[in-house]
Amino acid sequence: xxxxxxxxxxxxxxxxTYVFASYGLTGLTxxxxxxxxxxxxxxxxxxxxxxxxxxxxxx
Amino acid sequence: MWRWFHxxxxxxxFYHRSGALIPVLALASGLILGAGVFWGLLIAPADYQQGExxxxxxxxxxxxxxxxxxxxxxxxxxxxxxxxxxxxxDAAVQAVAPIGACITLLAxxxxxxxxxxxxxxxWVWDARLTSTLIxxxxxxxxxxxRNAAGQSQTAGRAxxxxxxxxxxxxxxxxxxxxxxxxxHQPASFTLTEAPAMPFSMWGPLLVMVVGFYCWFFLTWLIxxxxxxxxxxxxxxxxxxxxxQ
Numbered sequence: 022x023x024x025x026x027x028x029x030x031x032x033x034x035x036x037x038t039y040v041f042a043s044y045g046l047t048g049l050t051x052x053x054x055x056x057x058x059x060x061x062x063x064x065x066x067x068x069x070x071x072x073x074x075x076x077x078x079x080x
Numbered sequence: 081m082w083r084w085f086h087x088x089x090x091x092x093x094f095y096h097r098s099g100a101l102i103p104v105l106a107l108a109s110g111l112i113l114g115a116g117v118f119w120g121l122l123i124a125p126a127d128y129q130q131g132e133x134x135x136x137x138x139x140x141x142x143x144x145x146x147x148x149x150x151x152x153x154x155x156x157x158x159x160x161x162x163x164x165x166x167x168x169x170d171a172a173v174q175a176v177a178p179i180g181a182c183i184t185l186l187a188x189x190x191x192x193x194x195x196x197x198x199x200x201x202x203w204v205w206d207a208r209l210t211s212t213l214i215x216x217x218x219x220x221x222x223x224x225x226r227n228a229a230g231q232s233q234t235a236g237r238a239x240x241x242x243x244x245x246x247x248x249x250x251x252x253x254x255x256x257x258x259x260x261x262x263x264h265q266p267a268s269f270t271l272t273e274a275p276a277m278p279f280s281m282w283g284p285l286l287v288m289v290v291g292f293y294c295w296f297f298l299t300w301l302i303x304x305x306x307x308x309x310x311x312x313x314x315x316x317x318x319x320x321x322x323x324q
Contacts, residue, residue, distance in 0.1 A: 022122055022123060023122060023123055023124060023125055023126065024122065030122070033132040033133075033135070034126060034131045034132035034133070035131070035132075036131065036132050036133040036197055039133060039136060039193045039194065039196060039197050040121075040132060040133060040135050040136055042193050043136045043139050043140065043189075043190045043193045043194070044117065044121065044139060046186065046189055046190065046193075047139040047143070047186060047190065050182055050183075050185075050186045051113070051295055054179060054182055054299055055295065055298065055299050055302070058299055058302045058303045058306065059302055061306060062302055062303075062305065062306040065306060065309075065310065066309075066322075069313065069322055070322060073319075073322050073323065
């Protein structure tokens, strides 16, 4: 481990704001994009199923 | 070889076969990125000049590498789409562009967050930063062109031409630190030379680069599969799939 204490880790040698903001932004971007794409695909498929079901009913 | 190429060029074949890759890529990206963050944030040493701020490198450099390689990939797909008119190549271009644009923005944002404590400013109009900003505009341009005229073939072709022309920006980004006076440091990784930093620093960096690539292929694959079924919604195989 590079840090002796949790306080030292959280302080990041005085650069905590920049370091944690970078990692936070990265996590949000990667997770956000992945979940958005997965959810978009799933909701589209669900909508198509509904449309197909309605078409059958209409017939 | 050509048979394989043609098989994977078929939307139906691609959609059915690529589904198996999703859980593998999801597991790989989760594990590799988790290990990389742990190694980079907690175990890797601080830099003797930059101190703990060097840990930003483990997210900034992979984002910058991925931004450029995703553009290169988009341009190759655009070229294939222009020459062979493969439907799947056009869908691939449309699937890469928004992901590439977001990753380029992430590279710029993390670079700014690293620049502030090191250079004293979030932004300077230097060659590396400006050419990376142009990369973002190129991604945005491809996206805008693709969506400007609906889903027409003309829109697809115009976006592909722009993607290919924009390739010229990649060597400019790479060599900008050599060609012009710049605040930005030279490349952290090259394919021809051994890294200047110790293994304790390039090890986590390499792990993060691999993790970013796994994440990219996972997200791109989900988006591309969505694009394929959306475009092929009237075809028999999608209709059949919906009924199941």
